[in-house]
Amino acid sequence: MTLTPRRPVFDANATGGAFGDLPDWDLSDLYAAPDAPELATDMSWLETHCAEFARDYEGKLADLDAAGMAECIARYEAIDEKAGRIMSYVGLRYYQNTGDVARVKQMADAQDKITGYTTPLVFFSLEFNRIEDAHYETVFADPRVSRYKPVFDRMRAMKPYQLSDELEKFLHDQSVVGAAAWNRLFDETTAALEFDVLGETLSLEATTTLLSDHDRARREAAAHALARVFKDNIRTFSRIHNTLAKEKDIEDRWRKMPTPQTGRHLSNDVEAEVVQALRDAVVAAYPRLSHRYYALKAKWLGLDTLQVWDRNAPLPTEAPREIQWDEAKSTVLDAYAGFDPRMAEIAQPFFEKGWIDAGVKPGKAPGAFAHPTVTSAHPYVMLNYLGKPRDVMTLAHELGHGVHQVLAAKQGEMLSSTPLTLAETASVFGEMLTFRKLLAGAKTKEERKTLLAGKVEDMINTVVRQIAFYDFECKLHAARAEGELTPEDINALWMSVQGESLGPAFEFMDGYETFWSYIPHFVHSPFYVYAYAFGDGLVNALYAAYEAEPQGFQDKYFAMLEAGGSLHHKALLAPFGLDATDPAFWDKGLSMIEGFIDELEAMED
Structure with missing residues (x-):
């Protein structure tokens, strides 16, 4: 996952021609467009509900019975889902073209707003960890909330390392100009790198791919190009x-x-x-x-x-040899079906419904990942497919994540994450x-x-x-x-x-x-x-x-x-x-x- 403009080995059209019809993401299952009214509505909903949640529960968690805790968790999960949907959409658009200033701005603005809206919620984990052990065990023995106990057990494992409420809120607010900002600098720097390999200007993704080329001279040239640019x-x-x-x-x-x-x-x-x-x-x-x-x-x-x-x-x-996309697809789906037809059935929609973005394109982040988005939607897989045998294994790898994320989604927002x-x-x-x-x-x-x-x-x-x-x-x-x-x-x-x-x-x-x-x-x-x-x-x-x-x-x-x-x-x-x-x-x-x-x-x- 990474960022900004670069020239890949193939442009978008050439990639499609070289390896078949490579799929692009259809993000409309999250939002119809970057200016969709639902996106603004959800952002407004999030601001209101975060404030209301803090008003209703801050200072009161220790007194909740099982019924009250069940309602509290349901509301917290709804907030988590809404924030996750927004950030998944703007984040995935950003990774599609990290050099697009409008996408960079939309993601940064969304991150800033959501960080601000959720600052009042910092109390939740801090106060939760102050609940007396006996009361905690009693409440979470109730079937209405017992399934969530593993989540809160993990949260309470942080209890010895918890700071004051004020300091935790400060760290939450400060994160957008701390680690998150340095992460973005790294992403934008690596995505903008260009490498001269035997007279051809390549991206980081394309240059590292050459390290597995059949031609030893090309491999050596790629390694030296990487070293030169990294040193600079x-x-x-x-x-x-x-x-x-x-x-x-x-x-x-x-x-x-x-x-x-x-x-x-x-x-x-x-x-x-x-x-x-x-x-x-x-x-x-x-x-x-x-x-x-x-x-x-x-x-x-x-x-x-x-x-x-x-x-x-x-x-x-x-x-x-270069492996066509259709062959890569059938290889992986056949292997999945050979283990269990259910596995191939879960993976099939990724190919048919725009859940995979496969081509190498200008500004696209290098690497590959599967992002679960939210449990009310579905995962998305990103690849940079260059027709190599290892690209087929990468497809098998990321689809495995996707299948896992689809299956775990029935646990809900708080329990689905592995x-x-x-x-x-x-x-x-x-x-x-x-x-x-x-x-x-x-x-x-x-x-x-x-x-x-x-x-x-x-x-x-x-x-x-x-x-x-x-x-x-x-x-x-x-x-x-x-x-x-x-x-x-x-x-x-x-x-x-x-x-x-x-x-x-x-x-x-x-x-x-x-x-x-x-x-x-x-x-x-x-x-x-x-x-x-x-x-x-x-x-x-x-x-x-x-x-x-x-x-x-x-x-x-x-x-x-x-x-x-x-x-x-x-x-x-x-x-x-x-x-x-x-x-x-x-x-x-x-x-x-x-x-x-x-x-x-x-x-x-």
Whole structure:
């Protein structure tokens, strides 16, 4: 997700011609147009109802009985839905063309207004956390509100780190010129970057895509172009990271958070010990996974040493081809249907009703995402489709999110949102289903090898790479707490995790030390990245359970997705006989990657 004008590899018309009829979003299910009267009406409704909610409930939450609490929650959820609908609409329009001044202004204005309207609601979580435990337990034992208890249990987990009402309101108001403003600067900076690759001016998305090109010279040229532009902008990126890390350090200190990661763990409803066990298991497995695989890859490519532009290179035996949109669509839907027809039925409307924006277009944000919007509407998926095999897997990934979001929507606004640790489950499972279908259809040894190698690389990128990112973030925030970091300081922290994670097969070119600068997760969602590794390990264990006992698995899987954020990961995984708090759990997931590498090594004999 990102921002402003740039020239992609293909313009909108050329993209459609190259890969078929690529879909665009139809946002009319949210609002008919940016000047639709319903948008202004809803904004006015929100202002009124936020004020009325504060008037009716501030200072009174502790006295509510179950009936009163049920009404209070219903009103709070309605406000949440209205604000979510407005911000989803203006945000999605913005990501379609971040260089359109009118869209930028509309989103910024909406964000400012909604922040102002919702400031009176800051009391809600603060006052809620002051309810006496005995009264809280009594009220939420009542069936009229008991289903919401997981939401409020998570809210009350923040109780030890809560500030005064006045300070919390100040932080809420100040957010639009704090982290949100620096996020926008990062997005607009990255989206405006242009890269000269062999005489062609490309966007960030198009240039990073070239790192998986068949032509090694083009890959190398793209890597050097990235390094040049990142170096030219490194002071800006350094300032953004320094400021956001320091802002977080200050807030964490005021809240008495024990570590910079604590807030993320709390919001993810996951224990720090579980994340540490995941991190330690992956780091211990580096030699068995990434180091071993990249040694194999160097041999396949006929190289003594891999350069960074070889990391995602296709195998020499892999024939270059561009995959038409219709083929990508049928590949993913067929894989979903092979698992359970219900899964394909949920995914089908994304293609038919304008719920996907697929083409690369001027000003469009790079990357891909699935946004759930609100439970009274439906999710939207954004892609930048360039016809590569990895683009098909990205489609499978984001549609997995979409299916999950559709199923969880029945929980309502407050319970549908899944903690990040489980938010990647359906997306990674969707990728696994697509991969397994393709693998089953492989007709030759070389085709199977190509598919296996591609999957191993995806898994290394999802597990090894993301845990290395997590370690980098941990080091960055720890170092920033000691003082201002120069660009060279941040570069050194980045390189300290690269060799360890990728292994001795790699040589790192001058300039690679700046490649931390364009990764949006570090800016938008500190410590988010471990969720990818969590999701991959969890899905590997889930898929092993599916293979071991397929009978009834689909129903249990759908029930897990439908639960949204209503259950803790321990309860969600129990029906499958899995437990992420067991230190051995992560080795089960990692063993699947190791098994694929074993098979690739055996093919060399």
